[in-house]
Amino acid sequence: MDMLISVVSTVFWGLVTISILIFIHEGGHFLAARACGVRVTEFFLGMPCRFNLHTTLRRSGTKIGVTPILLGGYAAICGMDDLDIPSTPDVLASIHRHGTVTVEELALELGIDAEDVQEACIQLMGWGSIAPVFADDDRKRDKYEAGTFAALPRDAAGNTVYDGRAFDAAHATGEGEAWEPPMGQDAFFEHERSRTYAGVGFLKRAFMLVAGIAVNVVFGFLLLMSVYSIIGFDVPVDVNRIGSVVEGSPADAAGLESGDVVISVNGEQTDSWTALVTALQAAGDTDPGATISLDVERDGSQHTVEIAPDEEGLIGINVPYENFTLNPIDSFFVSADYIYQTVSGVISLLVPTQTMEVLSSSTSIVGISVMSAQAAASGPAIYLTFAALISLSVGLMNLLPIPPLDGGKLVIEVVQAITRRKVPLRIRSILSYVGVALFMALFVYMLQQDITRFF
Structure with a gap:
């Protein structure tokens, strides 16, 4: 049982320590990304998992929560993988023109392979530009395998909920509603890319x-x-006061208690813990195994205690400690x-x-x-x-x-x-x-x- 408790304690404290520190590290990335106007879709304690507990931040649309895989944490900053996919601008515009559309319909309309469309959709999901759509009976629930995609809610300037305060929710479309970018297809693509890691400058x-x-x-x-x-x-204090008494030790048997002040050992004055230890060692070296006489003060009264050290020459008392702080x-x-x-x-x-x-x-x-x-x-x-x-x-x-x-x-x-x-x-x-x-x-x-x- 002791072994099991030790293992559980080790695993628990290891996970707590490492996960919290990595979560804090990722929190730095998250805050910096938001400060730079870059979208962050998820910020979790734990590794990515389909099953999780989360809430959505109103200001940034970021899902923040915890997953059952407590092995760190992550911040899903949009556009970390700067891929050049030629079809992405066309796919982005087409999805918003339709509102909701399947991969097959996009491939047919744009005259490109379904695999290229899927790749572009995955990139756009990573940018926080579109959302996957699943049927009620679809058990996969893996956004990277979705066959249908929808436009996110957009305000007149093209901002989404991931754009934080810039997003005008009161005058925005709903998810899956058609939206025509007023700035044109190319400018809309650059607008979306500018809200990603890859779309901002070096600094x-x-x-x-x-x-x-x-x-x-x-x-x-x-x-x-x-x-x-x-x-x-x-920290240990160099005074002649007993900090604690080991249970079952010679000192315990002789009636010594925590807080007792040892005035002398075999008649030798002890005004510090160093002097007390030195006197006890000298007494043991002079006559090993012999009874040692301690003059002890407790509650203002003095009395003498006779103690026979154990086989190792110890009597079973510990140095006192006091809490110490720095300015x-x-x-x-x-x-x-x-x-x-x-x-x-x-x-x-x-x-x-x-x-x-x-x-x-x-x-x-x-x-x-x-x-x-x-x-x-x-x-x-x-x-x-x-x-x-x-x-x-x-x-x-x-x-x-x-x-x-x-x-x-x-x-x-x-x-x-x-x-x-x-x-x-x-x-x-x-x-x-x-x-x-x-x-x-x-x-x-x-x-x-x-x-x-x-x-």
Whole structure:
């Protein structure tokens, strides 16, 4: 039973810690996208799943909620995949001209293959431009397999509910109603693309990528400051007062209690915990196994207690602890030092001569789960400090220039801005596959370490 409880505790705290921190990271992307006028259709705690609990934000139309697969979180920012699909402008215009139309009807009308139409519709769904339509008896409920698509509600300027405050709901069409763009087909297509990640400029795209990293770092920093300046830590105090007595120990049998003040040991004065420990060790070294005499003060009265140490020479008393907090300025510098150490660790990972040393001290999701449970059992201050350090690591590790991390995407954006040419999708895909393969190898390596370390 104890083993089962330990496993459940490890899994629970691991999922809670990792999911919340990734959710916060994705929240940075979500807020930055909305600030840049880019549509976000979904923002969930947990991985994508057909079954979920959610509500729709009135201001942005974004579905926000939780899924049963609590392994992180995601923000569905529109247009992250910048694909060049020639038929997309025609399909977009045709769907709004009809209001609701099937893939087959679009293919026949536009004179293109149904597969090309489906591909364009998937892209437009990813832009938040159209919606899939399902029959009541359709059990698939997979939007990527829909055969019918509908125009979203549009106001006179062409805005949808995903455009937030710009959307005039009072004078908008209904979903599936025909709408003719007043700006013309090409301008309408550019209007839709401008509300996506791919349709905004370099600075906005870079801001969206860095926002998740920044939120993790700021969250970790503020959490550390809160722990040090508000919650505080229990630290040992060098006084001659007993903090606690081990149950069943010689001290417990002799009647010692928490809060008792030990004045002397075998006649030697003890005015601190250091002096008390030194005197007890000296008494044991002088005459091992002999009874030790302690002069103790309790509630203003003094009395002498005779104690026979156990086989290891211990009497069973613990040092007292007191809660200690830092002032805001000291908390700031201590928290900033943690950021510096984390940045140094990430940089060391990129130095070939230090890479293996850094990896040997790193841990996988299994190790994080085990340490999360241990930290939670040690109290809120320890757990929140641990969560803050993981948040810093999640944020700064995402700066590594390896796709599909944010740092890798940022490098691609920089290359495209300098060359003024798009990096081909094939190249981006290869880089992403290589990055995923690298992380899988690192995961296996660190998982092997964690199994040896914790089990």
